[in-house]
Amino acid sequence: DHNHSSNPDEVTVKLLRDKMKERILAETTSITKICDEEIVKANISKGATALIPTVVEFRSNMSKARRKKTPIFSIKRGQDRILIFASDQQLKLLYESSTIFMDGTFDIAPAPFKQVYLIHAENFGQGLPVAFCLLPNKRGRTYLELFERLKEQAILLKTKFDPKRIITDFEPGLLPFPFAIHYGCMFHFNQAVHRKITDLGLASDYLHNEAIRNQCRQIMALSFMPIEQVHSQFQRLETITSAALSDLLLYFKNQ
Template sequence: MSKARRKNIPVIPKSCVFEIPTAYQQTLSNKRFLLMDYYLKRAKERVVIFSSDQQLNLLFNSDVIFIDGLPVVFGLLPNRRTTTYVDLFKRLKEEAIAINKVFEPKQVVSDFESALVSAIRATFPNASHTGCNFHFVQAVHRNIANLGLASEYTHDENMRDQCRQLMALSLMPIAEVEKQFKRIRALVSPSLDDLFVYFERQWINGCVPLSLWNANESDYRTNNIAEAYNRRFGTRIMKKHPNFWSFLQLIQDEHLRFEHITIQLASGASGSKPSTNKTAFQRRFETLNM
C-alpha cells in the first residue's frame, strides 16, 4: 500500500505555503504522524513537527533526553534561533498536558549550540543539562586542524599528549579544571599557544559554562549512539537526494524502524552487536580521553 501511494508524489513546493497530503500526515500504518504545522512571523516561516502517539509517550515518560538521539520527534524548523527552540519545547509541554503527562526531563544531553543551550536553560530550568563529551573533543580536534596542527598532532607524540591532556580536562573534578589548565599551559610547547588561547576563550572564560562541558559527575558523557544514528540517517538522505516529499517518506520509514525496535525491546531482545567500525571508532574516542 505504501509503495502504491508513493507513486503519486506531489509537486515539489516552491515556497513554505502548501498543503501536506493525507498520505504524508500519517505513518505507514495509517496512524497520525503530523503533530504540528504552524507559521512564525506572519506566515514567513513555517514549522512542521512529526511524531506518533507512541513516540510522544516514550518522550514524555523519559527522565533523560538526548537531543539528536533516537528520534521520537522530527522537527523541520526554519532557523536555529533560541526563540524557535523555546516555542517548540513549550508546544511539546502543552501536548504532554493534553494527554495528562508532563514533559519535564531530569537530564538533557546535547551539543553546545548556543541557541539550543539557552532554550534548554529557559524551558527546563530544573533539568541537569550536560554537554556531549564527544562533541567537546570533536570541537578541540577541529580547532587543532584549523590551526594547521593536524600533521604535527599525528606525528609528534609529545605534542599529541599535551593536546590530550587538554581534552581530558572535561573528565576532571570541576573544581580542579582551571588550576590544571594553567599547569598544562605553563608546560606546553610554543606551537600550541594559539590552541590554548582558543581553549581559554571558548571553554574556560567563554560562552560555554564549565559546568556544561565538564563530564566528571555525569552518568551520560556522550551521545555516541545518537551520532551513529545521525550518520546512518545522513547516509540515507544523501542516497535519496531528497526533496521535501522524499524526506517525509524517509522519516515515515524511520518511524516504522522505531516501531520494530520498540517491539524488540519490549520482548526482551538486546541491542544489536556493534559493528567492527563502530567498535574501532569507540576505541579511538576513548583513547582521546586517556
Template structure:
C-alpha cells in the same frame, strides 16, 4: 440381496454427480487493477458489462478483438452460457493466484507507509513458503507501477511551495486517535510531533538525550531532531522535530512548544541531565530554557568519525 442390487444404480448416480462437480471450472471474483471486481473463469478474466436477471461478462481482452463472454446467475455461482474466445486470447491457469497477490500488494501500498520494495519483499517471502505457487508470484517490475500508483492516490504529492504544505488529518494523529502533530511553525517551517503521553514521559524522567540526523530527512527539511527519555536504562523516543535550520532560534521554538504543551497538561519539564553533542547553537538554547540542567556530551560524538 435384492436390496443391494437396487442400491447399485443409486451409487452410480452419486458417483456421476461427483465426477461432474469435479469437472466444473470454478468461478472466482478477484479485484482488478482499477479497484473493481473481475470474474476469473477457465484461466481468463472478464469484466462486468451488464446486470439484470443475469450478469453479462466480457473478456478483458475485448479491446484486442476478443469476443469471448459469459453469462452467470446473479450470485456468480453458475455459468449459464458463453461465447468463444479468439484463438490468440491467452489462457493462464494461475491467473486467479496472480491477481489475488497483485490485489494484496496494491492494497498494502495504499494503506501502509512502509517502503514499496519492503512490502513486495515481505509478500514475496511469504509466497515462497508455498512451492506449488511461488513460481507464479508477480515479478516486481510488473507490479511496481501499480503499487506506486496506489500509494500516490492515497498520499498526496508535495505542493510546489513549502508554505503551502498542509499535514493530512491521518498524519496528525496516532493509530489510537491521539493528537500527534504537537506544533507547527509556518514561517520557520518547523514540525513538532509528540503525544500528550510522550510529554508526560519527558516530565517524569530525569535524563534526556537529544540528537539530530541530517541523512534521513524528508524533502525540504534539513534535519530530524529527536528528544529521547531514559527509561529503565533504555532510550525511548518521545519527540520528533522536522526543521529547516539548526540555529538557536529553531531550538528555542521547539523547547518553548514543549514547555507550553507541558503547562496545558499540568506537568513540568525540568530534567536533571541532557545528553547531546556539543553543537554550537544547541547548547545555548538548552541553557536558555533549562537553566538548572546539567549538559553532558554524548559519548558517541567523542569517537573518531562520530556524527
C-alpha cells in the same frame, strides 16, 4: 448473492494489500521494505503477482496515507519555520521519560531547512526516536522555541515536559531545562574540539607539531577528570599551553 471476487488471485492480492497497508500505517519501517517482506511471506502465485500494483504506485499512495496519520506542529517566525513530526503516542513516551537524548544532522536537511533534529526518549532500557524536527538554523532561540512548543503540547495532553537528564551534542543553545542535569556525548565533545581546531587554522599544527597535539589532547582529556578538579586543571593548562592555542582555550572556556 454476494459481491466477493470469485478470482482467488484477486482475493490473495487484496489480503496482501490490506496487510501491507495495516503495517505501513502502524510502523515507521520503510514502505518498500514492508512491501518486500509481505510479498515474500505471502508466497503468492505468478497470476497474483501480475495483479500487484507497482511498488512506486503503491508507495506513493501509502506515503500520502501515512502522512495523514503523522501530526505536524509548525512554528513560524518571519521567514523561519520549525516543523515537528510526532504522534501523541510518541509524545507521551517523551513526556514520561526522565532521560532524553538530542542530536542534529545537517547533511540530510531538506531545503529550506538547515538541520534535522532528533529527540529520543529512554524507554525499556534503550533510546526510542519520538520527535523528528526540521530547524532553519542552530541558534539558541530556535531551540528554545522548539522546546516551548513541546511544553505547550504536554499541557494539552495533561502532562508536563520536564526531563531530569539530558544528553546532547554540546550545542550551547540546548539548555532549555535549567533544573535538569546536562550530559555530553564523548564523541560529540571530541568532534566539537577537533572542528574548532580546524576553524582556527590549527589543523596543520595539530598534525605536525607534537607539542601542540599533546596540549590539545590534554584539553580534551579534561572530560575524564573528577568534576571538582576540572577547573583547577584547566587553569593549569592555561599557564602551560602555547600562545597559538589561546583562542582554542577561550572557546573551551566559553562553552
